[in-house]
Amino acid sequence: xxxxxxxxxxxxxxxxxxxxxxxxxxxxxxxxxxxxxxxxxxxxxxxxxxxxxxxxxxxxxxxxxxxxxxxxxxxxxxxxxxxxxxxxxxxxxxxxxxxxxxxxxxxxxxxxxxxxx
Amino acid sequence: xxxxxxxxxxxxxxxxxxxxxxxxxxxxxxxxxxxxxxxxxxxxxxxxxxxxxxxxxxxxxxxxxxxxxxxxxxxxxxxxxxxxxxxxxxxxxxxxxxxxxxxxxxxxxxxxxxxxxxxxxxxxxxxxxxxxxxxxxxxxxxxxxxxxxxxxxxxxxxxxxxxxxxxxxxxxxxxxxxxxxxxxxxxxxxxxxxxxxxxxxxxxxxxxxxxxxxxxxxxxxxxxxxxxxxxxxxxxxxxxxxxxxxxxxxxxxxxxxxxxxxxxxxxxxxxxxxxxxxxxxxxxxxxxxxxxxxxxxxxxxxxxxxxxxxxxxxxxxxxxxxxxxxxxxxxxxxxxxxxxxxxxxxxxxxxxxxxxxxxxxxxxxxxxxxxxxxxxxxxxxxxxxxxxxxxxxxxxxxxxxxxxxxxxxxxxxxxxxxxxxxxxxxxxxxxxxxxxxxxxxxxxxxxxxxxxxxxxxxxxxxxxxxxxxxxxxxxxxxxxxxxxxxxxxxxxxxxxxxxxxxxxxxxxxx
Numbered sequence: 001x002x003x004x005x006x007x008x009x010x011x012x013x014x015x016x017x018x019x020x021x022x023x024x025x026x027x028x029x030x031x032x033x034x035x036x037x038x039x040x041x042x043x044x045x046x047x048x049x050x051x052x053x054x055x056x057x058x059x060x061x062x063x064x065x066x067x068x069x070x071x072x073x074x075x076x077x078x079x080x081x082x083x084x085x086x087x088x089x090x091x092x093x094x095x096x097x098x099x100x101x102x103x104x105x106x107x108x109x110x111x112x113x114x115x116x117x
Numbered sequence: 118x119x120x121x122x123x124x125x126x127x128x129x130x131x132x133x134x135x136x137x138x139x140x141x142x143x144x145x146x147x148x149x150x151x152x153x154x155x156x157x158x159x160x161x162x163x164x165x166x167x168x169x170x171x172x173x174x175x176x177x178x179x180x181x182x183x184x185x186x187x188x189x190x191x192x193x194x195x196x197x198x199x200x201x202x203x204x205x206x207x208x209x210x211x212x213x214x215x216x217x218x219x220x221x222x223x224x225x226x227x228x229x230x231x232x233x234x235x236x237x238x239x240x241x242x243x244x245x246x247x248x249x250x251x252x253x254x255x256x257x258x259x260x261x262x263x264x265x266x267x268x269x270x271x272x273x274x275x276x277x278x279x280x281x282x283x284x285x286x287x288x289x290x291x292x293x294x295x296x297x298x299x300x301x302x303x304x305x306x307x308x309x310x311x312x313x314x315x316x317x318x319x320x321x322x323x324x325x326x327x328x329x330x331x332x333x334x335x336x337x338x339x340x341x342x343x344x345x346x347x348x349x350x351x352x353x354x355x356x357x358x359x360x361x362x363x364x365x366x367x368x369x370x371x372x373x374x375x376x377x378x379x380x381x382x383x384x385x386x387x388x389x390x391x392x393x394x395x396x397x398x399x400x401x402x403x404x405x406x407x408x409x410x411x412x413x414x415x416x417x418x419x420x421x422x423x424x425x426x427x428x429x430x431x432x433x434x435x436x437x438x439x440x441x442x443x444x445x446x447x448x449x450x451x452x453x454x455x456x457x458x459x460x461x462x463x464x465x466x467x468x469x470x471x472x473x474x475x476x477x478x479x480x481x482x483x484x485x486x487x488x489x490x491x492x493x494x495x496x497x498x499x500x501x502x503x504x505x506x507x508x509x510x511x512x513x514x515x516x517x518x519x520x521x522x523x524x525x526x527x528x529x530x531x532x533x534x535x536x537x538x539x540x541x542x543x544x545x546x547x548x549x550x551x552x553x554x555x556x557x558x559x560x561x562x563x564x565x566x567x568x569x570x571x572x573x574x575x576x577x578x579x580x581x582x583x584x585x586x587x588x589x590x591x592x593x594x595x596x597x598x599x600x601x602x603x604x605x606x607x608x609x610x611x612x613x614x615x616x617x618x619x620x621x622x623x624x625x626x627x
Contacts, residue, residue, distance in 0.1 A: 046298035
């Protein structure tokens with residue numbers, strides 16, 4: 001099980017980092033998503049890998065640490081919201097400039113006209 | 118236990134929610150409510166600063182849960198100073214924005230209040246995961262603010278800004294996981310107790326966690342080579358937003374002082390000062406890149422952005438010394454560079470709106486209206502930014518040189534600080550002479566009669582604040598020295614959080 005979880009975290013991180021280094025926005029977003037999956041699984045393992053134990057102190061003699069589960073839940077909510085935001089951003093950027101590279105549009109030294117505002 | 122400590126977090130949160138729900142379409146009410154709330158926040162920050170000035174850290178246990186099980190907010194001199202600075206800057210920026218910028222997109226005021234919530238929370242919290250959450254609140258609001266006003270360039274720069282911060286958040290979580298996995302706690306005071314006791318076998322894991330945490334704060338503080346996001350983001354953002362962002366890089370600096378002063382400070386056993394050897398080289402590189410960037414600026418916005426990077430370099434040199442003198446200097450320079458950086462962005466905006474054809478581009482154009490007034494303000498801010506007498510930049514840089522005198526790298530620090538000052542002087546002199554002197558034709562832009570006065574007044578007040586910081590440098594430095602001593606001595610902090618009489622489980626009444 002340790003091997004499985006560790007290799008899953010490693011694989012997802014590797015693929016995520018590779019995708020983030022791409023030029024276009026879509027692979028970057030997929031890469032960021034994969035990274036957030038990897039970090040969620042990693043956080044979960046910070047409370048040690050325990051099978052079949054309740055996350056509360058009860059009559060049973062052993063329990064699993066509940067805190068990483070709460071951390072993961074918070075991290076999932078935040079990364080979900082962020083992913084939604086960055087998808088919208090990428091889409092708006094694509095619709096306005098008609099290309100989906102992550103580079104800044106060519107620098108426009110002219111002042112912002114009233115029409116831009 | 119005083120409940121005022123949580124007020125800087127609750128007040129902006131409630132204000133933002135009200136602004137969205139009740140006055141969504143009424144920009145006038147939004148302005149009134151937002152400014153009133155920020156004024157109240159400034160009052161609360163002043164009250165908290167007064168409370169903290171007796172030198173005793175005060176702890177607020179959220180939900181009355183005892184530490185380290187519940188989340189605590191801790192008010193000490195350092196956090197109170199940051200709160201006061203953030204509130205004062207926010208009020209100035211808000212009054213500037215109300216003159217027109219806030220109407221160029223939706224929900225400016227709500228996002229602004231959420232940004233304040235994140236900033237204040239990050240300054241107050243005594244828990245690393247809670248710090249992460251407040252960082253995210255601050256960042257989510259900053260994404261919205263950064264895009265305020267729209268346009269292709271803002272969207273492009275915004276994508277990069279969001280992407281780099283998502284990567285930073287991921288690193289933050291990995292660091293938290295490592296630290297929790299080894300120590301079993303995330304409360305800063307509890308960590309300060311547990312870190313020296315970590316088994317030798319787990320030391321490498323904890324070291325990795327600590328340095329990853331440093332990496333995250335380094336991205337926020339725009340350490341070279343992690344600064345690439347800053348010029349694009351700040352120059353694309355609207356002027357009041359960029360001015361408010363002047364304090365965002367300082368949050369990174371604050372987090373470095375807090376985490377690496379309290380948890381991984383001198384008492385941390387094998388991990389004492391784990392990040393300190395990295396700070397100084399990166400800070401010197403940051404100062405150099407900032408100065409070169411200033412020389413290479415093609416627009417006034419580049420100038421204002423790279424001024425932030427250069428000032429972060431000077432600030433981080435002072436932090437890199439990591440002793441009382443260094444941190445005192447760092448706090449003085451932090452306040453100075455926040456005010457100067459913000460003032461510069463606002464002045465650049467005033468100039469750009471008056472140069473109708475050329476905007477912020479550093480090319481000769483028509484003379485601008487109100488040139489003597491704006492020129493004087495630009496000149497004074499440039500003096501402060503570069504570090505020429507008599508303003509606070511000069512005092513700050515003198516303090517950096519003085520604090521570094523005993524350091525083994527003194528000659529290197531002196532070389533970089535003085536060399537960079539020369540480069541910055543040339544850059545600002547060139548920019549000022551192109552904009553104000555190399556002009557031809559007739560005057561353009563709004564005249565004194567048609568231009569709104571409040572933005573100019575705000576900038577003048579910021580410059581006035583810089584002047585006050587220079588005049589009252591003595592008392593200010595005394596206060597910062599007390600804050601630095603407190604930040605470097607975690608014993609009082611730990612005692613207040615873990616050992617005080619209030620730290621007991623409340624009786625449940627059963």
